[in-house]
Amino acid sequence: MRAPRITRLSDDAHFVEAAAVNWTILAEGDDVTLIDAGYPGDLETVRYSLEAVGHRPEQITAILVTHAHVDHIGAIPALLRLAPKAQVITSAEEAPHVRREYLQQAAPKDVAANLWRPGFLGWTLHILRAGALSDPRVPEARPHTHDDLVRDPVSGLPTTGALDVPGRPVPVLTPGHTSGHTCYHLPDLGAVVTGDALATAHPTSRRRGPQLLHPIFNHDERATRAALSLLAPLPADTVLPGHGPVHRTPISAAVAAALSS
Numbered sequence: 001m002r003a004p005r006i007t008r009l010s011d012d013a014h015f016v017e018a019a020a021v022n023w024t025i026l027a028e029g030d031d032v033t034l035i036d037a038g039y040p041g042d043l044e045t046v047r048y049s050l051e052a053v054g055h056r057p058e059q060i061t062a063i064l065v066t067h068a069h070v071d072h073i074g075a076i077p078a079l080l081r082l083a084p085k086a087q088v089i090t091s092a093e094e095a096p097h098v099r100r101e102y103l104q105q106a107a108p109k110d111v112a113a114n115l116w117r118p119g120f121l122g123w124t125l126h127i128l129r130a131g132a133l134s135d136p137r138v139p140e141a142r143p144h145t146h147d148d149l150v151r152d153p154v155s156g157l158p159t160t161g162a163l164d165v166p167g168r169p170v171p172v173l174t175p176g177h178t179s180g181h182t183c184y185h186l187p188d189l190g191a192v193v194t195g196d197a198l199a200t201a202h203p204t205s206r207r208r209g210p211q212l213l214h215p216i217f218n219h220d221e222r223a224t225r226a227a228l229s230l231l232a233p234l235p236a237d238t239v240l241p242g243h244g245p246v247h248r249t250p251i252s253a254a255v256a257a258a259l260s261s
């Protein structure tokens, strides 16, 4: 296992860059939220990253999913065996995708047709080793509902739209890369987990900085671009992408840069 790069965002929040995909760890006391979980072959790297920041897989109480591609949900089935109480939560639109009631993912033939492009061959060989051809499904995945929201203790009403899980992320539906793709705003950190709505690098791209993934990876290219307008107004200056390093600029500037890509 190649050790991942771990960026400390606060005492309780860490961003993890594994070899080909990222995830975020949010803690509250002993409890942990994991946002995305890497390829099937990333299980040991997920475990390593949790231990590196003082936690164990058994402490995961929530796994939030940006979208159901194999590089973001691959290790979840194995993690649930270690953390049986963990809830797997995503948007209403993405939950059936995570359960594999349908699949919106670049087919192997689409990737094969692009192997001549710079970066694709090496990346493809890497992800094949990471389990890209397996088809993980997570029957436990469910949509977040009003019952999951943080509530005012006096009025009992939802306050900020945040989920009542460690880190209190606010889901932001950003359909396009997949129909239910969801980003997570972390207001306390001024950060947004952007999943594959907004990347900052990718082995198949020569570009550096905020960008969209290659169109073959997006289920709906036009919607993928349109969804960025939902991210731009968020009060955040830290981008935590599904692929690429942490990027620190106002997210509105990151969105503008990506749209020019």
Ligand SMILES: [Zn+2]
Pocket: 021, 069, 071, 072, 196, 242, 243
């Ligand atoms: Zn991805």
